[in-house]
Every structure is written in structure tokens, then in C-alpha cells.
Amino acid sequence: MAQYVIRRILFAIPTLVVISLIIFAILDLAPGDPTSQLPLTLPAEVREQIRESLGFNDPFIIQWLKWMQLMFINEPLHIIDSIFNTCIGDCESRARIISWSSRAPAVDIIFQRLPQTLWVLGASFVLGILIAIPVGIISAYKQYSAFDNIGTFVTMIGYSAPTFFTGILAIIVFSVWLGWFPSFYDSTLVVNSWDTFLAHVKQMAMPVAVLTLFNTAALSRFTRASVLDNLNEDYVRTARSKGLGETMVVTTHVMRNSLIPVVTLIALQIPGIFAGAIITEQIFRINGLGALLITAIGQADVPMVQTLTFMFAFLIVVFNLIADVTYGILDPRIRYD
Amino acid sequence: MTAQSPILEVKDLETQFHTQDGTVHAVNGVSFDLNSGEFLGVVGESGSGKSVTMMSLLRLIPMPPGKIVAGQAMFEGRDLLTLELEDLRTVRGGRIGFIFQDPLTSLNPVLTIGFQIMESLHIHTKLSDEKREARAIELLQLVGIPGAKKRLESYPHELSGGMRQRVMIAMSLACSPRVIIADEPTTALDVTIQAQIIEIIRDLREKLGTAVIWITHDLGVIAGLADRVLVMYGGLIVEEAPVGELYANPQHPYTEGLLGSIPRLDQKGMQLINIKGQPPSLYQKPDSCPFAPRCPYVFDRCREENPPLLEVKMGHSTACWWDMDNQRPRYGS
Numbered sequence: 001m002a003q004y005v006i007r008r009i010l011f012a013i014p015t016l017v018v019i020s021l022i023i024f025a026i027l028d029l030a031p032g033d034p035t036s037q038l039p040l041t042l043p044a045e046v047r048e049q050i051r052e053s054l055g056f057n058d059p060f061i062i063q064w065l066k067w068m069q070l071m072f073i074n075e076p077l078h079i080i081d082s083i084f085n086t087c088i089g090d091c092e093s094r095a096r097i098i099s100w101s102s103r104a105p106a107v108d109i110i111f112q113r114l115p116q117t118l119w120v121l122g123a124s125f126v127l128g129i130l131i132a133i134p135v136g137i138i139s140a141y142k143q144y145s146a147f148d149n150i151g152t153f154v155t156m157i158g159y160s161a162p163t164f165f166t167g168i169l170a171i172i173v174f175s176v177w178l179g180w181f182p183s184f185y186d187s188t189l190v191v192n193s194w195d196t197f198l199a200h201v202k203q204m205a206m207p208v209a210v211l212t213l214f215n216t217a218a219l220s221r222f223t224r225a226s227v228l229d230n231l232n233e234d235y236v237r238t239a240r241s242k243g244l245g246e247t248m249v250v251t252t253h254v255m256r257n258s259l260i261p262v263v264t265l266i267a268l269q270i271p272g273i274f275a276g277a278i279i280t281e282q283i284f285r286i287n288g289l290g291a292l293l294i295t296a297i298g299q300a301d302v303p304m305v306q307t308l309t310f311m312f313a314f315l316i317v318v319f320n321l322i323a324d325v326t327y328g329i330l331d332p333r334i335r336y337d
Numbered sequence: 338m339t340a341q342s343p344i345l346e347v348k349d350l351e352t353q354f355h356t357q358d359g360t361v362h363a364v365n366g367v368s369f370d371l372n373s374g375e376f377l378g379v380v381g382e383s384g385s386g387k388s389v390t391m392m393s394l395l396r397l398i399p400m401p402p403g404k405i406v407a408g409q410a411m412f413e414g415r416d417l418l419t420l421e422l423e424d425l426r427t428v429r430g431g432r433i434g435f436i437f438q439d440p441l442t443s444l445n446p447v448l449t450i451g452f453q454i455m456e457s458l459h460i461h462t463k464l465s466d467e468k469r470e471a472r473a474i475e476l477l478q479l480v481g482i483p484g485a486k487k488r489l490e491s492y493p494h495e496l497s498g499g500m501r502q503r504v505m506i507a508m509s510l511a512c513s514p515r516v517i518i519a520d521e522p523t524t525a526l527d528v529t530i531q532a533q534i535i536e537i538i539r540d541l542r543e544k545l546g547t548a549v550i551w552i553t554h555d556l557g558v559i560a561g562l563a564d565r566v567l568v569m570y571g572g573l574i575v576e577e578a579p580v581g582e583l584y585a586n587p588q589h590p591y592t593e594g595l596l597g598s599i600p601r602l603d604q605k606g607m608q609l610i611n612i613k614g615q616p617p618s619l620y621q622k623p624d625s626c627p628f629a630p631r632c633p634y635v636f637d638r639c640r641e642e643n644p645p646l647l648e649v650k651m652g653h654s655t656a657c658w659w660d661m662d663n664q665r666p667r668y669g670s
Contacts, residue, residue, distance in 0.1 A: 232399075234442040241397055241437075242457045242508065243430035245423075252456075256447050332447055332492045 001328065004336035008321050019313045020071065023306055024064045032300035034100045054100070067303075070097045071310060075107050097307050101299040106307040110289065114274075116187045117281070117288030121273040124208045128215030129266060133259070135216070136223025140231060141250060151220065158217030167210045167283035174206060181206050184285035207284040211277055215269075222265060226258040233257075260330045267323035271315035343370035344515055344548060345394075350408035350418075352386075352393045355401065361619045363389040365572040366407075368646070371516065371548055378563030378580065379552045380595065384616050386572035387552045391518045394418075395429050413515075431461040434509030436519040440501035444493040450504045451489025457511040476507040480537055499530035506537060510545070518550045523558065535562060556595055560584060565652075568592045571617040571627030574646055578653040588655035588662075590632045626658070634659040636666060 034054050035047045051057055055066060074094050081091050096105035139148040175183035182203050191197050230236065231254055239253045276290025289308065296304035328334045352364040364386045371377055381387045392398045394410050394417055410417040417428060429435075437443040445453060454473045458464055464472060470489070477485035480503040493501055502522060509517055519538065523531040539562060542549055553559055559566060559580070566583045568576040568591065576589040587593045597610030614631035617623070626632070629639040638658045646656040649667075660667040 234437060234439060235445040237397055238435070238437060238443045238505075238508075239445070239456075241395065241429055241435035243426040243428070243460050244456070245426060253445050253448070257445070260447070330447070333494050 001325070001336055004328075005321070005325060008324070012317050012321065015317055016310075016314060017068070019317075020068060020310055021064065023309050023313070024067060025060075027302050027306055028060055028063070030300075030302075032302055034302075036300055037101055054098075067097070067306065070095060071307070075307075078105075078107065097303045099296070099301055099304045101296070101301040101304070106304045109292065109304070110308065110311065113287060113289050113292045116185065116286050117276045117290065118273065120185070120204055120207050120280075120286055120288065121211065121277055123204060124211035124215055125269070125273050127208065127212045128219055131212070132216045132219035133223050133262065136220040136262075137227050137250065137255065137258075139220070140224045140227035143228065148224075151224075155217040155220055158213040159221070161213075163210050163214055163277070163280045164283060166213060167207070167280055170206045170210055171283070185287075187287050207277075207280050207286060210283075211280055219262070219265070223258070223262050226261050227254060230254045230258040260327065263330060264323045264327050267319055267326055270319050270322075271312060274315050275312045342372070344373045344412065345371040346409075346411040347390075347394065348409040348411075350390060350393060350410065351406040352389050352398065352403060353406050354398075354403050359620045362622050363403075363572050363619060364393060365623060367569075367572070367574055369567055369574060369577065371550060373515065374542075374546045374548055376542060376549045376551065376562055376564045378559035378566040379550060379569060380554060380556055380559065380566060381569035382554055382616055384619065385569040387569045388520050389572075390569070391520060391550060391552060394518075395433060395435070396422075396425060397429075397435070427461065430457045430509075430514075431512045432514050432516070434512070434514040434517045436502075436505050436509050436517060436522045438521040439525045440498060440505045441493065441525070443505060444501060446493055449490055449492055450496070451491075454489075454504070454508050454511055457508060461512045472511070473507075476510055477504070479510070479541065480504075480507045481533075482507070498526050499533060502526060502530075502534055503537065506534070506541070510541065510547075513545065514547060516548045516550065518552070520552045521554070522551070524553070524555075531558070538562075556584075557599055568595070571623055572619060573623065573627065573643075573656065575628065575657070576653075576655045577646065578655075582650075582653050586653075586662075588649055588653060589628075589657050590634050590659065590661070591628050593661070594631075626656075632659075634661075638666065 033051070034056055035042065035050050038047070038050075055063060058066070074096060077088050077091070078094060078096065080086065081088060097107065098104070099106045099109060102109060135151055139151045142148055171183045174180045180202075183206075185203050185207065186199075189196060189200055189203070191200050236249060236253060239249045244253075274289065276288045276293065278290035278294055280286070281288045281290040282294065293305065293308050295301075296308065328336055347370070348368045350364055350367045351362075354361040354363055367386070367390050369377075379387045379391070389398060389403075393403075393405050393408075394412075396405065396418070398405075405418055408418055412428065413432065415424070417425065420428070444450070451470070451473055454476060455469045458469045458472055462469075473489055474485045477488055482488055482500060482503050488496075493504070496504065502525075505522070517538075522538075523534050526534060535558065538549065538551075541547065551559055551563060563580045566576075566578060566580050567574050568583075568589060570591050576583065576587065576592045578586075578588070583592065584596065587596055591612070594610060594612040598612065600609060612631055617627040617630070623643050625641060626635075626639040626643055629635050632639065636658070642658075644656045644658045646654050648654045649660075658667055659665075
């Protein structure tokens with residue numbers, strides 16, 4: 001197993017290099033200029049100097065290699081330094097990936113935006129799992145019962161109604177008509193008392209609910225299908241023939257088998273938490289990573305888009321590895337050596 | 338065979354499956370006894386209701402769509418068919434053990450075989466952890482698995498087909514049941530392994546005195562094993578006889594057909610008999626003899642009345658209007 005993990009990590013490096021090349025090439029082909037957001041009154045030679053200073057006029061390969069150095073060496077070093085309060089190398093004058101629009105290091109901005117995204121998406125993700133798995137198991141066990149039919153109906157709605165519809169509907173009903181929850185997310189809110197905590201829960205409620213509905217729908221259908229597959233297996237009959245009660249049959253025998261693909265699916269969905277929910281963040285005015293990405297694209301802020309996209313790619317590669325390893329741990333039939 | 342009081346008495350068992358296409362009458366009034374320590378063979382083609390009959394006894398058929406409509410199954414003074422589910426569970430695995438056909442799919446792939454054997458002991462006995470493990474090792478040794486202690490940690494996929502079936506047998510024996518129901522236990526195995534498994538069961542039965550119900554479609558397999566044989570067709574028992582008597586002197590045309598369809602070394606050059614036609618549709622309850630459309634001896638009464646299972650000789654019953662020995666209709670019609 002350890003050997004397999006090391007091999008996979010070594011494979012991940014060229015994968016990431018290729019991904020970075022693709023991201024870089026696509027964005028290089030896209031029209032865009034670091035000075036496009038600057039006032040038109042700016043003299044042409046100043047614009048040229050800005051371009052020169054940002055290395056925009058270098059050949060593609062040089063730009064990419066320089067960016068690779070920043071992405072793979074400087075930024076990780078910076079993160080390590082800021083976590084452990086160390087200073088590796090010339091930490092004072094280390095070059096960073098600078099956002100064209102805000103002139104601040106891209107990674108710093110990402111870390112500012114991360115908490116909002118993690119709170120909202122993380123909460124809806126965890127809540128989604130906690131609801132979806134029991135619902136999926138019960139729906140499968142009591143197939144075609146009232147519970148299953150209602151569950152199927154709700155998940156069908158949850159899965160087919162897009163968040164830009166359910167989100168706006170929620171705002172109209174709960175913010176405009178009932179006035180229970182604020183219609184937008186205030187990220188300047190500091191939680192330091194019971195009241196502010198309550199306010200935080202309130203402002204999270206609607207975006208979390210909207211995202212949870214969507215997450216739960218897909219995951220509970222998947223769980224239901226997986227449990228149904230296993231309920232008709234011969235080993236379930238064997239378990240019953242040994243005198244096991246239904247609870248034991250479902251928990252020890254059926255769940256142990258049917259949750260293996262579910263756990264894998266969950267692991268594969270974790271990068272999505274970091275990627276942010278672009279549409280939901282727009283609707284509820286959450287200034288998370290999804291909103292950041294959309295803004296950066298709108299402003300042709302190439303370094304910011306590159307950094308965000310690469311970060312997602314990195315997380316996807318990492319969680320793919322984690323999903324594979326978990327699968328191997330949970331299913332004894334999988335051998336990696 | 339000495340006359341013993343039966344430990345399992347099944348009366349008029351009827352099982353149906355309610356499907357979208359209609360009701361399937363899988364078992365249509367089956368009655369039989371099992372004596373303690375007896376080896377009972379149950380033969381019949383696919384869909385004859387042999388497995389459903391035995392699984393109905395412990396209510397292991399999927400319900401719904403399955404439903405036990407009528408009948409009684411007395412075991413140790415209790416009717417298994419009306420017993421509370423909780424009490425039935427003490428019988429399942431505790432007093433009556435089950436061995437299934439395909440040992441690969443019948444074992445849970447993600448649990449160790451040790452866990453799966455000890456699970457039964459955990460439910461039905463109050464043994465300590467160490468004693469449970471010791472018992473599991475003893476059981477694996479009993480069914481001839483080498484390196485039993487190490488094998489407890491193995492997963493089913495790490496064992497061969499024959500070894501897996503031995504594990505199934507060990508599992509069913511865990512709590513020393515009075516009866517073992519083996520549902521085509523050798524069908525999924527190749528011939529040499531079949532022979533080994535049959536040998537193991539024969540041995541165990543002699544050692545432990547457990548009664549065995551062996552379901553098969555292979556008359557050859559039970560010829561040397563069973564004390565008594567039930568022949569099933571269309572959800573009914575059509576013939577019941579001690580094994581030697583059945584083979585020497587079949588009293589039902591279906592049994593005769595089955596025996597004729599076994600290739601034999603001592604009858605080289607003779608043509609094998611095949612039973613013409615299709616197994617009966619089970620969508621209707623049989624009101625005439627279910628075998629009539631395929632029967633070479635069929636006459637008017639067969640299409641009007643379903644013959645009851647009646648004793649025609651000592652210990653030999655058949656459900657047929659035709660008297661095979663005298664080649665004339667039976668019961669003076």
C-alpha cells in the first residue's frame with residue numbers, strides 16, 4: 001500500500017505540470033492585457049513599461065517557467081513560512097504571483113476568501129452527507145414505500161431545480177415575504193457573542209439549505225442504488241439464515257458493502273467545497289472563491305484565474321488519490337501491489 | 338432405518354409470489370416429514386418449487402413479493418410459519434442451518450470468514466470471545482480446512498470455490514443445528530470438489546447425527562447419500578420413496594423420465610430419454626395433473642383431477658392416476 005501511494009504521488013507531479021501547462025496555454029491564448037483595466041488616459045509608453053515589468057512580453061515558455069517557479073516553489077514556501085512563522089531563504093523579497101487587478105498576492109486573496117466558502121459549502125456538504133446516507137438506506141430498504149416515494153419526489157426536485165432558481169425562490173419567500181433570514185451574506189460579521197453567532201447562523205441558513213438540497217439529492221439517490229444492489233445479494237440471505245436481526249443485516253452486512261462506493265464519491269466531491277459554488281455565491285452575495293473566480297475572469301485577471309484553477313486541479317488530483325486509497329482500505333478485494 | 342418420530346413436519350405448505358404479471362403458484366400444498374438424523378433428498382427441475390419450499394420453512398423468501406399462503410411446519414413443538422420473527426431467528430442458524438448454492442456470492446465479500454462464522458455463535462450462544470474463536474477453528478478443522486487459525490483472517494475471495502463451500506458448511510454447523518438444509522450445495526463446484534463436499538457432509542452427518550435436507554436437480558448425487566427422496570414437480574411432491582426403491586421402481590412417469598435421462602456407463606449405445614415439453618406455467622393453481630401435458634401415460638382423468646399423493650407401497654407414495662406396475666389406471670377408474 002505504501003509503495004502504491006508513493007508511486008501515485010510521483011505520478012501526480014507530471015500530471016500537475018501538464019495541467020499547469022494547459023491552464024497557462026489556454027489563458028495565454030485568451031485575449032487580455034494587464035493594463036486593460038487601467039484608465040484610457042494612461043500614456044502608451046507607461047502601459048508598455050507596466051507590461052515589461054510584469055514579464056508580459058517574455059516568450060510563452062519563459063513566462064510559464066517563471067510562473068511554475070512561483071507556483072511550485074515560492075508560494076508553497078510562503079505558506080510554510082506564514083504557518084510556522086519561519087523565514088526560509090529570502091522571505092522578505094520573495095517574488096509572488098500578483099493579481100493584475102488588485103496588485104496583491106493572489107494566494108493571500110484566496111486565503112482571505114477561503115473561510116466564507118468553507119463555512120457555507122463545508123456545512124452544506126456535511127449536512128448533505130448526514131441526511132443523504134440515512135435517507136438513501138431507508139429508501140432502499142423500504143423500496144416503493146411512502147417514505148421512498150416522498151424521498152424520490154423531493155430528491156427529483158432537488159436534483160432538477162437549479163440553485164439559481166431555488167436560491168432566488170428562497171430569498172423571495174424567506175427574506176422578502178417572511179423576513180426570517182437576510183438575503184445576503186455579510187462576511188465582515190465577526191462572531192464574538194451569542195447574538196453575532198445567531199446572525200451568522202441566520203445568514204448561512206439559506207445558502208446552506210439551497211446547496212444541501214442539491215447535494216443530498218444526488219448522494220441519496222446514489223446511496224439508495226448502491227444499497228438496493230446489495231440487498232438482493234445472496235450474502236444478505238445467508239446473514240438472515242444465520243438468525244441475524246434486520247438491523248444487524250443492514251448495518252454489518254449491507255452497509256459495509258454498499259457504502260464503499262459512497263465513501264469514494266464523497267472523497268471525490270471534497271475539492272468541490274474549495275472550488276466554491278459560483279452561482280449560489282453570486283445569488284447570496286457570498287464573497288467566496290466562486291465569486292472571486294468569476295470576478296477575476298471578468299477583469300481578465302490572468303494570474304488570479306491561473307492560481308485558482310491550478311489550486312482546484314491540485315485538490316482534485318490529491319482527492320482522487322485519497323479516494324483510491326480509501327477504496328483499497330475499505331474493500332479487501334482491492335490489491336495495490 | 339428405524340422408525341423415529343419426525344422432528345420436522347410440514348403440512349400443506351403453499352407459497353405464492355405476487356408479481357406484476359400475476360400470481361406465481363410456486364408451492365401448492367406440500368407435506369412431508371423429516372426424521373431426526375435422516376438424509377432427505379429433494380429433486381426436481383428448475384422451478385419445481387424445491388428451494389422455495391425449504392426457504393419458506395424459515396421464511397427466507399423475499400416477502401413481498403413472496404407470501405406463505407397456507408400450511409404448517411412443526412419443528413420442536415412450534416409452528417415455524419406462525420412463530421414470532423424474533424423466535425424464528427433463534428431457529429435460523431441455531432436449530433436449522435442453511436447451506437446455499439453459490440459459496441462466492443453467499444459469503445459477504447468484505448468480512449473475514451472468521452467474523453462470519455463467529456457471528457452465528459455471537460447471536461445464538463453466550464460463549465466468550467476466546468471460546469468463540471476456538472469453536473470457529475474447530476469448525477474449520479471439522480470441514481477439512483488446513484491452517485484453520487490463519488484462515489479466520491482470510492476474506493472469501495482469498496479461498497477457492499471448494500474452500501468457500503467448506504466455510505459455508507462450517508458456518509451452518511456453528512451452533513450444532515438439528516437440521517441442515519443444503520440448497521444445491523455442489524452445483525457451482527467442479528466434479529472433484531463436488532465429491533469432496535459430499536464426502537464431508539456424509540462424514541459430518543455420521544459424526545454429529547444432524548438431519549440433512551439436500552436439494553438438487555441431480556439424481557446421481559443423492560443416489561449414494563439419501564435415505565429417502567422427494568421428487569417435486571410444478572410446486573408439488575409427485576413421488577416420495579426410500580432411495581433404493583425409487584431408483585429401482587419409480588412410480589411416477591416424471592421420476593421415470595428423470596431416471597431415464599441420466600447417462601449411464603452400463604447402458605452404452607442406448608438412447609437417453611428426454612422429457613418432452615416445457616415445465617408447467619405456475620401462473621395458475623394446478624386443477625389437473627401438472628405433468629399431464631408431458632406424460633406418456635396420460636389419459637382423461639389426468640386432465641380433470643389432480644392426483645393426490647398416496648402411498649402405493651410400504652413407504653412409497655406417488656401422485657399419479659396411472660399404475661406403472663400393472664400399466665393400467667389406478668384406483669379403479
